[in-house]
Amino acid sequence: MLARQRQELILTAVRATGGAKVSDLVERLGVSDMTVRRDIEALASRGLVTRVHGGATTPGSSVEEPGFAAKSGLHTAAKQAIAVAAAALVEPGASVALSAGTTTHAVASALLGTPRLTVVTNSLRVAEVLHDAARDDLTVVLTGGERTPSDALVGPVAVAALRQLHVDWLLMGVHGMDAEAGFTTPNLVEAETNRALVHCARQVAVVADNSKWGVVGLSTIATLDEVDVVVTDAGLPPHACRVLENSCRVVLA
Structure with missing residues (x-):
């Protein structure tokens, strides 16, 4: 699977529920943890997702935990x-x-x-x-x-x-x-x-x-x-x- 295809699937998963965990994406895509993190980073650099600890979310979704x-x-x-x-x-x-x-x-x-x-x-x-x-x-x-x-x-x-x-x-x-x-x-x-x-x-x-x-x-x-x-x-x-x-x-x- 090409990187762009993986990234499209990751973006679809994130948009479906507002966020996706790295561990779930690894299982779904059948690739390494590092590969998923690189794909998330690529999507984040384009402003399509927000990278968070353990996964990614849609931009502007509530991901930070206020004190x-x-x-x-x-x-x-x-x-x-x-x-x-x-x-x-x-x-x-x-x-x-x-x-x-x-x-x-x-x-x-x-x-x-x-x-x-x-x-x-x-x-x-x-x-x-x-x-x-x-x-x-x-x-x-x-x-x-x-x-x-x-x-x-x-x-x-x-x-x-x-x-x-x-x-x-x-x-x-x-x-x-x-x-x-x-x-x-x-x-x-x-x-x-x-x-x-x-x-x-x-x-x-x-x-x-x-x-x-x-x-x-x-x-x-x-x-x-x-x-x-x-x-x-x-x-x-x-x-x-x-x-x-x-x-x-x-x-x-």
């Missing part, structure tokens, strides 16, 4: 409303997992009004909120792992811990929501850890404001039909709401 501080001042009113609505899903005495992120950080504060909780989290900031409450009826389980820019604990240590656990609810923040790509993140390792969170929960709720719709990160955490509830705000476009409602329940805060 917690950068995100904390965005859409604050929507996040607070979403947090209250998400906390209402959790009954007293339940076990609940919280992923990392600014929206789940708000959810943690909203959950302080729910008695007798056991909370599993891979977020240091979420754990701090719950620990500072100093409640005897609140148990916090913090996974280990490596720290990301969004203050998530990720990697094999976190995944191994989560595989041993079973919770009633997962309340999960995401970087993007898309009809085709599902719920995504730009961080490949965080995606793996979040998938472990999904697998340990009986019910999964995504908490995300309307700005996340149409954003495609590098890696998919879950497809739309793998989530039970999406808690978002009333600014979500009607067509996006219809797409989500075909797969799960939508709560507009």
Whole structure:
């Protein structure tokens, strides 16, 4: 296969879902890792893709992961409303997992009004909120792992811990929501850890404001039909709401 033919196939794969991983392209094209990286570099030099760690994305797609501080001042009113609505899903005495992120950080504060909780989290900031409450009826389980820019604990240590656990609810923040790509993140390792969170929960709720719709990160955490509830705000476009409602329940805060 000629280089131009490979590059056309890579470009098609990237445009289909907003991003493609080097490992998937190696398997699909039957060439070496280095060959795929050179092809991605050639496409990037022409402005057709954006080269990222572990793969490529469409130009202008959301691939960089802002830090917690950068995100904390965005859409604050929507996040607070979403947090209250998400906390209402959790009954007293339940076990609940919280992923990392600014929206789940708000959810943690909203959950302080729910008695007798056991909370599993891979977020240091979420754990701090719950620990500072100093409640005897609140148990916090913090996974280990490596720290990301969004203050998530990720990697094999976190995944191994989560595989041993079973919770009633997962309340999960995401970087993007898309009809085709599902719920995504730009961080490949965080995606793996979040998938472990999904697998340990009986019910999964995504908490995300309307700005996340149409954003495609590098890696998919879950497809739309793998989530039970999406808690978002009333600014979500009607067509996006219809797409989500075909797969799960939508709560507009």
